[in-house]
Amino acid sequence: xxxxxxxxxxxxxxxxxxxxxxxxxxxxxxxxxxxxxxxxxxxxxxxxxxxxxxxxxxxxxxxxxxxxxxxxxxxxxxxxxxxxxxxxxxxxxxxxxxxxxxxxxxxxxxxx
Amino acid sequence: xxxxxxxxxxxxxxxxxxxxxxxxxxxxxxxxxxxxxxxxxxxxxxxxxxxxxxxxxxxxxxxxxxxxxxxxxxxxxxxxxxxxxxxxxxxxxxxxxxxxxxxxxxxxxxxxxxx
Numbered sequence: 577x578x579x580x581x582x583x584x585x586x587x588x589x590x591x592x593x594x595x596x597x598x599x600x601x602x603x604x605x606x607x608x609x610x611x612x613x614x615x616x617x618x619x620x621x622x623x624x625x626x627x628x629x630x631x632x633x634x635x636x637x638x639x640x641x642x643x644x645x646x647x648x649x650x651x652x653x654x655x656x657x658x659x660x661x662x663x664x665x666x667x668x669x670x671x672x673x674x675x676x677x678x679x680x681x682x683x684x685x686x687x688x
Numbered sequence: 689x690x691x692x693x694x695x696x697x698x699x700x701x702x703x704x705x706x707x708x709x710x711x712x713x714x715x716x717x718x719x720x721x722x723x724x725x726x727x728x729x730x731x732x733x734x735x736x737x738x739x740x741x742x743x744x745x746x747x748x749x750x751x752x753x754x755x756x757x758x759x760x761x762x763x764x765x766x767x768x769x770x771x772x773x774x775x776x777x778x779x780x781x782x783x784x785x786x787x788x789x790x791x792x793x794x795x796x797x798x799x800x801x802x803x
Contacts, residue, residue, distance in 0.1 A: 608788035619692070620731070620778070622791030665730060669788025675744050676721075676788065678730035 578602055580668045582679035589656050590687055596652045597682040599666030603647035610667040610676065611640055611651055620665065623651075656686040692795035694779050700801045703769060709798045711762040711779030719743075719785045720762040721792065722754060723778040731778055737762060738785045769802045776800075 581600045589595050601609065611623040624633040629644040637654045653660055663683045667676040692713045701707050711720065718739050723731035736744035737756040745754075751773075753765040762779055776799050780792040 610788070610791060612792075612794075619794040619796050620780075620792075622793070625789065625791050627789060667788075675733055675736065675746075676792070677733075680730050 578668060578677040580677050580679040582666060582682050584682060586683040588685045591656060591658060593656050594654045595656055596650050597664060599649045599679055601647050601668040603645060605670040606644045607671045608669040609642060609649050612665045613662045614665060615662040658686045658688050660684060661686050692779055692781055692793050694795035694798050696798055698799045700803060702803055706767045709764040709777055711795055712760055713781040714760055717781035717783055718759060719782045720756060721780040722764050725776040725778055771802050774800055774802045
């Protein structure tokens with residue numbers, strides 16, 4: 577069983593605050609790391625696919641970094657907006673099985 | 689069209705019933721997935737199809753039977769389920785498996801209740 581952990585479990589911030597959360601994964605057998613956003617009553621939506629150590633991806637106010645040697649990825653949201661409220665999931669893909677193992681997610685609530 | 693559709697949205701079935709969940713995508717994706725998601729838990733992989741062949745079966749009980757009749761369709765046949773099988777069943781697709789280099793597109797899920 578692969579151990580993919582996300583922290584914090586939940587986060588409450590004010591509109592305009594910047595925030596970040598962490599995904600920790602095994603540092604061996606790494607193939608890729610995915611970030612997804614899952615809003616209530618909607619389908620999970622892909623944010624980033626990260627494959628190389630040192631990768632940094634950006635989409636609007638959201639960015640992510642990757643450190644495969646130490647086994648973590650950070651997701652940053654700059655100037656949070658209420659519409660950013662969602663659960664953010666990371667999924668670890670390893671070389672052995674080629675399958676996704678999801679973390680428990682970080683639930684972000686942005687108050688207006 | 690970047691949509692994955694799933695039917696039905698909700699399903700209530702008894703433990704002796706036979707039912708099927710359906711998933712469809714028209715993005716030309718050659719990998720399709722079934723996940724099970726219990727409340728406040730992450731999605732758990734059940735099955736993966738690659739080019740219409742079963743690629744991964746995560747030791748799922750035989751009362752769940754997947755089928756991929758063509759590259760756009762994925763079914764999950766259900767028979768003699770248990771109440772603990774009640775969950776949200778999510779379907780996803782990706783361009784192909786390629787070791788996870790492509791993001792997955794998820795459907796809205798089927799909320800299954802077994803009585």
